[in-house]
Amino acid sequence: MDQLQRKLRDYEAAMFQQGFLDDQFSQLQKLQDDSSPDFVIEVMTMFFDDSEKLLNNISRALEQIPVNFKQIDAYVHQQKGSSASVGAARVKNICATFRSFCEAQNRDGCVSCLQQLQKEYSQLKKNLQYLFRLQQEFKAAAGSIPTGE
């Protein structure tokens, strides 16, 4: 179990060190308690659902002729807000760049940002799903998820 706990802590620490997550994710973890034992997973699931819809919307909007940059900017603004709310730092940072390309009405820049966004989001989701699996394994073995403190 010590090995599992170490693995869990190291994996989580790496996600912060590599910039996937920021302090807002820690805030979510601090909110989780016995009355809401799955709070973080519930919030992240909402983020995944939200993000997938927004990324699809952005992709469709970029295929329109002419491109409605104002609409795309609105979607990206929502994605930025969602990312900030859960501590998805890398995704949030790409959104900032993306908005600049929307403002400049630069379609190629927007397409490139969308590709980066999709890549970062996919990686984040994969990493988080693995983290949650490790937490569930630890919980099954020890009875509760260790806090990050």
Added chain:
Amino acid sequence: MASPQNFASKLTALVVDDHKIYQKVHQKMLNNFGVKSHVVENGKEAVDIHWHGKKFDLILMDMDMPIMNGIEATKELRAMGVCSTIVGVTSRSTEEEILKFMEAGLDDYQEKPLTIPKLTSILHKIINSNPI
């Protein structure tokens, strides 16, 4: 990590935000402090709930919302005579936007996302200015 022990349990709060994640996170933060909270999705619902006689010690007001935004809602609430502490919580950050929001009648402004320390500070100010 132990959360503060319900020092604000006599307070009530209204979360005004169209974003489901922020609704959930802000409501959970408030609940962890013992604050009884209610959530509405836009400024019009915030105004309507007050017309129906509800009162809150704290209103967390987002700026960008459909139907009625936070600036309009804050102006209307103040015009109705609502004296609650209204804290604007938004991801907008230009000085001009913040000023416009403050001038609508906010008591305070916080950049999103709201954190536990920021909310602690807000709740302490309310309790200290209205000792029960």
